[in-house]
Amino acid sequence: MLAPLLLLWPMSIAITYLVAKSIANQPFDHALENRVTVLAQQVREENGVITTRLPNGARDILRADDIDSVYFQVLDAAGRHVDGDRELPRPPNHDSDGDADKDGAVHFRNAALHGNPLRIAYLYINLDPLAPPDSSSPAFPRKALVQVAETLDKRALLANEIIKGVILPQFIILPIILALVWFALSRGLSPLAELQERIRARSSDDLSPIDSRQVPEEISPLVGSLNEMLGRLSQTIDMQKRFIADAAHQMKTPLAGMRMQSELALRQLDPDEIHRSLEQLAKSSESATRLVNQLLALARAENQPHAxxxxxxxxxxxxxxxxxxxxxxxxxxxxxxxxxxxxxxxxxxxxxxxxxxxxxxxxxxxxxxxxxxxxxxxxxxxxxxxxxxxxxxxxxxxxxxxxxxxxxxxxxxxxxxxxxxxxxxxxxxxxxxxxxxxxxxxxxxxxxxxxxxxxxxxxxxxxxxxxxxxxxx
Missing domain, CATH: 3.30.565.10 (Histidine kinase-like ATPase, C-terminal domain)
Incomplete structure (x- = not known):
C-alpha cells in the first residue's frame, strides 16, 4: 500500500507543475492581450501608407517591465516592416492565403528570439472595413499584423511560487501520512503475522483447529474457513491411513496363503500333493490379484472427481x-x-x-x-x-x-x-x-x-x- 503512495507523489508534482503553468499564464496573457489591442488602435492607413501614432512616451510605457523584455511589431499585408522590432518572428501562416488567424481576434503562440522563449499575442486588423474585398493590392493594403511579445521570466517566477506553495507542504505532510499508514498497517497486520508464525511453527502432521479466540474479529471468518479445511483434510488423511492399514491387513491373508502353499509344495514328494498345493497357490494368487485390482479401481474412483x-x-x-x-x-x-x-x-x-x-x-x-x-x-x-x-x-x-x-x-x-x-x-x-x-x-x-x-x-x-x-x- 505504501508503494502506490510513493508512485503517486511524482505524478502529483508533475500535475501540479502543469496546473501552475496554466494558472500563471492566464493573468499575463490577459495583460499581453490588452497591450496588443491598445497598439492595434494606434495603427492607421493613409493614402496606402500604414503608420502608427505612437509617441515616444507611449513606446516606453509599452516596453516597461521590470523583469521581462517586451517586443512589438507592426507589418503590412505584404509583410513590410512598419514599426517595432524587425526580428520578431512572424506567425507561421502569415504568407499563406488562409484566414484561420486573420479574423481580427487576438491569438497567442509560443516562439523564441535569440534563444529566449517568448509568449506572443498577435492579431490582424482591417484598416478599411468598408472597402470591397477584391480591392486589396500591395499598393493599398487592407490588413496589418500587430504583435506584442514578452519573455517568460514573470510567468516562471509565478509558477514556481505556486508550486512551492503546493509542493512544500506535501514534503511535510506526505512523510507524516506514510508514517501513519505504515503504523496502522503494521498494527492491523500484526495478528496476521502472529497467525502466520503459529501456522509455520506447526509440524506437518498437526492438523488441529486454530484457536479463533486469539485472532481479531475481522479475520475470524478466515480462521473459521481454514479450520473447516483442516478438518476435512484431517478426515481425508485419516481415511487414507485406515485404507492403507486395512489394505495391508487384507493383503496378509492371500500372501500368507501363497507363501504357505509354496513352502508346502517344496516339501512334498508326492506329485498329487504337489499338484494340490499348486492349485491352492493359484487360488491364493487369484485372490490377491483380485484384491489388488479392486484396490486400484477404488483408488481411481475416489481420486477422480466429477469435474x-x-x-x-x-x-x-x-x-x-x-x-x-x-x-x-x-x-x-x-x-x-x-x-x-x-x-x-x-x-x-x-x-x-x-x-x-x-x-x-x-x-x-x-x-x-x-x-x-x-x-x-x-x-x-x-x-x-x-x-x-x-x-x-x-x-x-x-x-x-x-x-x-x-x-x-x-x-x-x-x-x-x-x-x-x-x-x-x-x-x-x-x-x-x-x-x-x-x-x-x-x-x-x-x-x-x-x-x-x-x-x-x-x-x-x-x-x-x-x-x-x-x-x-
Whole structure:
C-alpha cells in the first residue's frame, strides 16, 4: 500500500507543475492581450501608407517591465516592416492565403528570439472595413499584423511560487501520512503475522483447529474457513491411513496363503500333493490379484472427481448387455443362470463408460459370489419417467435391513458370510454412482419366494442427462 503512495507523489508534482503553468499564464496573457489591442488602435492607413501614432512616451510605457523584455511589431499585408522590432518572428501562416488567424481576434503562440522563449499575442486588423474585398493590392493594403511579445521570466517566477506553495507542504505532510499508514498497517497486520508464525511453527502432521479466540474479529471468518479445511483434510488423511492399514491387513491373508502353499509344495514328494498345493497357490494368487485390482479401481474412483470425468451420452442398455456377456463364462463356472432384460427403447444417460462398466462388473461379481449354485442373477435396464434404472437382482441369502447401510463401507463383511471377497466391490459401486449423481438402493428380491434365500435387488437411479454435464467435458 505504501508503494502506490510513493508512485503517486511524482505524478502529483508533475500535475501540479502543469496546473501552475496554466494558472500563471492566464493573468499575463490577459495583460499581453490588452497591450496588443491598445497598439492595434494606434495603427492607421493613409493614402496606402500604414503608420502608427505612437509617441515616444507611449513606446516606453509599452516596453516597461521590470523583469521581462517586451517586443512589438507592426507589418503590412505584404509583410513590410512598419514599426517595432524587425526580428520578431512572424506567425507561421502569415504568407499563406488562409484566414484561420486573420479574423481580427487576438491569438497567442509560443516562439523564441535569440534563444529566449517568448509568449506572443498577435492579431490582424482591417484598416478599411468598408472597402470591397477584391480591392486589396500591395499598393493599398487592407490588413496589418500587430504583435506584442514578452519573455517568460514573470510567468516562471509565478509558477514556481505556486508550486512551492503546493509542493512544500506535501514534503511535510506526505512523510507524516506514510508514517501513519505504515503504523496502522503494521498494527492491523500484526495478528496476521502472529497467525502466520503459529501456522509455520506447526509440524506437518498437526492438523488441529486454530484457536479463533486469539485472532481479531475481522479475520475470524478466515480462521473459521481454514479450520473447516483442516478438518476435512484431517478426515481425508485419516481415511487414507485406515485404507492403507486395512489394505495391508487384507493383503496378509492371500500372501500368507501363497507363501504357505509354496513352502508346502517344496516339501512334498508326492506329485498329487504337489499338484494340490499348486492349485491352492493359484487360488491364493487369484485372490490377491483380485484384491489388488479392486484396490486400484477404488483408488481411481475416489481420486477422480466429477469435474475430471469425461462424460458423454451413453446407451445404458447397450453397455449393460456388453458387461453381462463378459460374465457369462464366470456364471457357468458357478452354475448360475445369468440373465439380461431391457426395454425396446434406448436408455441414454450422461456418464463415463469405463467407470460404469467397473460399477456393473462389481455388482455382478458380488451377486455371483453370494448366490448359491442353481440360482439366478438378472441384470435389468429400464426407464421410469425421466430417470434411468439399472437393477441387479439375485436369489442369494439377501441383506438384512440393518446391514444395508454398512455394506458400502470399505472392507466390510457381513458376519457369518462364507463367500470369499475383499469387501471392496460395493464401496467401488457407491463411489462411482456418486460421481454420476446416481442413488443406490437395496431391496429384497420381489421375485424370490424362498424364506431362506430372499435374494437382493440393487437399484441404481440415474438422473436424466443434462446439457451442462456434457458441456463440462
Amino acid at each position: 475430471g470425468l469425461a462424460f458423454e451420452e451413453i446407451d445404458l442398455a447397450g453397455l449393460a448387455r456388453g458387461v453381462v456377456q463378459d460374465w457369462v463364462q464366470a456364471s457357468f463356472a458357478h452354475n448360475i443362470d445369468l440373465g439380461y432384460e431391457a426395454q425396446d427403447e434406448d436408455v441414454v444417460i450422461a456418464g463415463n463408460a469405463l467407470m460404469l462398466r467397473e460399477l456393473l462388473s462389481n455388482l455382478i461379481d458380488n451377486a455371483l459370489r453370494y448366490t448359491p449354485a442353481g440360482g439366478s442373477v438378472t441384470v435389468r435396464v429400464r426407464r421410469d419417467g425421466d430417470v434411468a434404472l439399472l437393477e441387479v437382482e439375485d436369489t442369494g441369502p439377501g441383506i438384512a435391513p440393518s446391514e444395508r447401510a454398512h455394506v458400502f463401507e470399505r472392507f466390510y463383511r457381513i458376519l457369518g458370510s462364507s463367500a470369499s471377497g475383499s469387501g471392496l466391490g460395493l464401496a467401488i459401486v457407491r463411489e462411482i454412482a456418486g460421481q454420476h449423481g446416481a442413488e443406490v438402493d437395496i431391496f429384497n428380491n420381489p421375485r424370490s419366494h424362498s424364506a431362506k434365500f430372499p435374494g437382493s435387488l440393487f437399484r441404481l437411479t440415474f438422473p436424466p442427462p443434462v446439457d451442462d454435464a456434457l458441456d463440462a467435458t
